[in-house]
Amino acid sequence: MQMSGRPVGTVQYAQGAAPVSVDPNGTYISGQVYVQYVLLANSSRLPILFLNGGTFTGAMWETTPDGRPGWQRLFLDKGYSSYLTDAVGKGRASYAPFPEIFAAPPVFRPLEETWKLLRIGPRYTPDPAARETFPGVQFPIDHFDAFARQGVPRFPGQDSVELAAYDDLLDRIGRCIVVAQSSGGYFATLLASKRPRDIAAIVTVELTAVPDTATAGMAALAAVPQLILWGDNIPTSPMWMSNKETVRRYADAVNSRGGRVDILDLPARGVAGNSHQMMMDCNNDVLADLVAAWLDDLPDMQANPR
Amino acid sequence: MQMSGRPVGTVQYAQGAAPVSVDPNGTYISGQVYVQYVLLANSSRLPILFLNGGTFTGAMWETTPDGRPGWQRLFLDKGYSSYLTDAVGKGRASYAPFPEIFAAPPVFRPLEETWKLLRIGPRYTPDPAARETFPGVQFPIDHFDAFARQGVPRFPGQDSVELAAYDDLLDRIGRCIVVAQSSGGYFATLLASKRPRDIAAIVTVELTAVPDTATAGMAALAAVPQLILWGDNIPTSPMWMSNKETVRRYADAVNSRGGRVDILDLPARGVAGNSHQMMMDCNNDVLADLVAAWLDDLPDMQANPR
Numbered sequence: 016m017q018m019s020g021r022p023v024g025t026v027q028y029a030q031g032a033a034p035v036s037v038d039p040n041g042t043y044i045s046g047q048v049y050v051q052y053v054l055l056a057n058s059s060r061l062p063i064l065f066l067n068g069g070t071f072t073g074a075m076w077e078t079t080p081d082g083r084p085g086w087q088r089l090f091l092d093k094g095y096s097s098y099l100t101d102a103v104g105k106g107r108a109s110y111a112p113f114p115e116i117f118a119a120p121p122v123f124r125p126l127e128e129t130w131k132l133l134r135i136g137p138r139y140t141p142d143p144a145a146r147e148t149f150p151g152v153q154f155p156i157d158h159f160d161a162f163a164r165q166g167v168p169r170f171p172g173q174d175s176v177e178l179a180a181y182d183d184l185l186d187r188i189g190r191c192i193v194v195a196q197s198s199g200g201y202f203a204t205l206l207a208s209k210r211p212r213d214i215a216a217i218v219t220v221e222l223t224a225v226p227d228t229a230t231a232g233m234a235a236l237a238a239v240p241q242l243i244l245w246g247d248n249i250p251t252s253p254m255w256m257s258n259k260e261t262v263r264r265y266a267d268a269v270n271s272r273g274g275r276v277d278i279l280d281l282p283a284r285g286v287a288g289n290s291h292q293m294m295m296d297c298n299n300d301v302l303a304d305l306v307a308a309w310l311d312d313l314p315d316m317q318a319n320p321r
Numbered sequence: 322m323q324m325s326g327r328p329v330g331t332v333q334y335a336q337g338a339a340p341v342s343v344d345p346n347g348t349y350i351s352g353q354v355y356v357q358y359v360l361l362a363n364s365s366r367l368p369i370l371f372l373n374g375g376t377f378t379g380a381m382w383e384t385t386p387d388g389r390p391g392w393q394r395l396f397l398d399k400g401y402s403s404y405l406t407d408a409v410g411k412g413r414a415s416y417a418p419f420p421e422i423f424a425a426p427p428v429f430r431p432l433e434e435t436w437k438l439l440r441i442g443p444r445y446t447p448d449p450a451a452r453e454t455f456p457g458v459q460f461p462i463d464h465f466d467a468f469a470r471q472g473v474p475r476f477p478g479q480d481s482v483e484l485a486a487y488d489d490l491l492d493r494i495g496r497c498i499v500v501a502q503s504s505g506g507y508f509a510t511l512l513a514s515k516r517p518r519d520i521a522a523i524v525t526v527e528l529t530a531v532p533d534t535a536t537a538g539m540a541a542l543a544a545v546p547q548l549i550l551w552g553d554n555i556p557t558s559p560m561w562m563s564n565k566e567t568v569r570r571y572a573d574a575v576n577s578r579g580g581r582v583d584i585l586d587l588p589a590r591g592v593a594g595n596s597h598q599m600m601m602d603c604n605n606d607v608l609a610d611l612v613a614a615w616l617d618d619l620p621d622m623q624a625n626p627r
Contacts, residue, residue: 017447018431026428028375028477029507029530041431042447047470049380069334072413074355106413107378109473112429122332123418125324125347141323141348164353167415171334201335224335 016043018115045111048180049073049101053091061215061318062096064184064191066199069169069223070124072106073099075196079295080158080165086194086294089303098188102199103177104170113170121168126159129166133291134248134255135159149248151288153296162295181206185213190318192310196220196294200243204236204265211235216313218242218306221291223258225265237274241266242309244302246289247282255291279305322349324421351417354486355379355407359397367498367521367624368402370490374503375475375529376430378412379405381502385601386464386471392500392600395609404494408505409483410476419476427474432465435472439597440554440561441465455554457594459602468601487512491519496624498616502526502600506549510542510571517541522619524548524612527597529564534574543580547572548615550608552595553588561597585611 019040027034051073054062065076065087076087076099087097101108104117113120124132130139135156136148148156155162181202185191190213195203200222207214208231217239226236243262249255266276281289281302289296296302310316329344357379360368371382371393382393382405393403407414410423417423430438436445441462442454454462461468487508491497496519501509506528513520514537523545532542549568555561572582587595587608595602602608616622 018429024428026425026477028428028475028504029480037428037430038434039429039431041433042445043429043431044466044469044472074413101413106415107380107407107471107473109412109471119332122330122334122343123324123345123349124343125345125349127347128344139348160350163350165413165415166350167413169334171332174335198334 016045016111016116017041018043018112021112021115039112043111043116045116046103046176046180047108048103048177048184049107050184051099052097053087054096055091055094058094058096059317060094060096061316062098062188062191063090064098064100064188064193066100066181066193066195066202067102067105068197068199070129070166072101072165072167074106074165075292076294079155079299080162081155083299086299086303089300090194090307093303093307095192098184098191100181100184103173103180105167110170117170118172119170121170123168124166126163129163130159131252134246134252135290137251149251149288152248152290153288153298154290154292155295155297162292178202178205182210185210189213190215192216192218192316194218194220194306195222197291198223201225204241207239207241208232208235211238214239215316216240216242216310218244218309220244220293221246221255221258222262225262228265228268233269233272236269237272239274240313241269241274241276242279242306243276244279244293244306245281246291246293246296247287248290277309279309322351322417322422323347324349324418327418327421345418349417349422351422352409352482352486353414354409354483354490355413356490357405358403359393360402361397361400364400364402365623366400366402367496367622368404368494369396370404370406370494370497370499372406372487372499372501372505372508373408373411374505376435376472378407378471378473380412380471381598382600385461385605386468387461389605392605392609395606396500396613399609399613401498404490404497406487406490409479409486411473416476423476424478425476427476429474430472432469435469436465437558440552440558441596443557455557455594458554458596459594459604460596460598461601461603468598484508484511488516491516495519496521498522498524498622500524500526500612501528503597504529507531510547513545513547514538514541517544520545521622522546522548522616524550524615526550526599527552527561527564528568531568531571534571539575539578542575543578545580546619547575547580547582548585548612549582550585550599550612551587552597552599553593554596583615585615
């Protein structure tokens with residue numbers, strides 16, 4: 016991509032350093048995704064491609080803020096090779112000049128908002144002692160600030176760029192399982208609606224949007240088994256209530272076309288207290304076992320010989 | 322950190338999605354560094370802490386753009402555990418609202434500028450066939466665009482924040498060797514001037530700045546053995562000529578106080594064609610061997626029993 020017409024500026028990078036002239040005009044490469052992978056030497060299972068949520072990077076799957084194994088490690092232990100991504104514009108995937116190449120400036124989310132969106136509790140305060148949590152919440156609340164250090168800003172209007180990057184990635188890694196959270200879940204379902212042969216199954220944690228069932232490739236979506244997980248305390252949030260209802264209608268539509276979309280409502284199954292960031296919750300190993308059991312129940316999940 | 326006084330905005334994250342209200346005011350955590358580590362189960366060597374250059378992340382040490390092992394892997398093979406960092410404001414370390422928390426907006430560097438700064442050749446063009454390279458340059462030029470995808474913008478004015486983050490990191494990881502490139506080399510020498518007990522040795526690749534020898538802790542700097550590498554084609558660039566001369570005066574000053582600053586001028590040693598990004602150059606294994614031989618020659622480099 017080319018950028019032109021911006022003024023040449025002066026930047027002082029370091030204290031005491033001489034200001035240097037900076038010409039931002041020229042060629043940029045943008046729209047890349049960062050991929051970190053651990054491939055097991057001997058595995059008959061398909062690999063898992065993990066897609067991050069809107070304001071996080073692949074680091075969210077590696078570990079938990081209190082130092083326990085994340086889903087990446089838990090699924091490696093179950094025999095799944097893993098690809099972790101930093102989505103376009105986030106983490107090591109970087110971003111490009113805005114508004115010339117990226118459509119808009121980054122949006123920053125304060126911790127007050129993150130606390131509520133993740134359904135950790137009703138109120139965040141800088142003073143840890145004054146924070147309000149939901150009873151029995153499974154998020155490791157004493158380590159929330161360590162978790163917050165993983166947060167990244169989010170660039171709006173990059174959906175088609177992000178989807179194109181995942182398309183290229185699937186061309187490289189081949190048939191896989193996609194495990195995705197939040198806005199990552201939206202991309203997982205979009206990919207399934209276009210490439211059902213490359214996606215053996217989808218597991219989405221509280222996805223925030225779904226393809227439009229009036230226009231999406233419904234035969235494709237019906238061909239990809241999908242598990243959708245929902246945590247606890249949804250009724251505290253009109254936004255989450257609405258998302259959950261939208262997703263339920265999506266599941267019904269796909270299932271009415273012969274698909275298999277299974278909704279795992281954790282509190283209804285007796286698993287209480289899970290947050291939107293459940294892959295980091297204190298019972299993340301129990302949840303990984305539930306997901307693994309669902310995957311084990313699917314047919315045709317053997318990896319092709321490499 | 323608190324941010325207040327910004328207007329509540331409206332953001333449309335995805336195409337077709339309903340615009341949502343976004344209030345950016347509230348609490349932010351900033352100044353963190355991302356650290357990725359591979360610790361060998363049995364090693365008597367001190368670990369290496371790798372610090373990235375100004376417009377890259379820890380990914381620059383992992384691999385080369387043409388898929389060969391990077392210095393991380395080459396030094397793991399030599400028995401060194403490794404810590405890779407994404408510096409404050411870069412990659413997975415993220416950044417905070419500017420100018421309220423971070424001092425200034427990010428600076429973007431077009432590929433034309435990167436090509437010249439890295440001394441790959443006199444001229445970059447979007448058309449690969451028309452690019453001009455220095456004769457015998459060791460950078461894997463056919464993979465420059467893959468390399469460029471690793472680039473990240475740079476936030477000016479964050480030096481003291483970055484230094485504080487490395488201070489915290491050293492508190493955690495203990496005594497180590499620091500290997501750093503470009504602006505990372507500046508931080509390596511600053512750290513040595515403050516914490517000579519924690520830094521057993523420094524290896525810097527073409528560092529861009531050095532502590533002021535009139536005010537820095539010279540006894541500390543004299544206590545830390547330092548190797549400084551310079552690549553080829555320096556005389557093509559007044560900026561690099563000037564940097565190299567500044568660093569030579571720094572080395573003389575530290576050595577006159579009883580220090581050991583060794584300058585390894587690669588072309589003078591018969592190693593031709595190296596770029597500023599030499600840890601990715603086609604002879605990066607030869608360079609790693611030279612660095613390892615220098616480290617092997619130092620006294621007191623055994624790790625403490627863990």
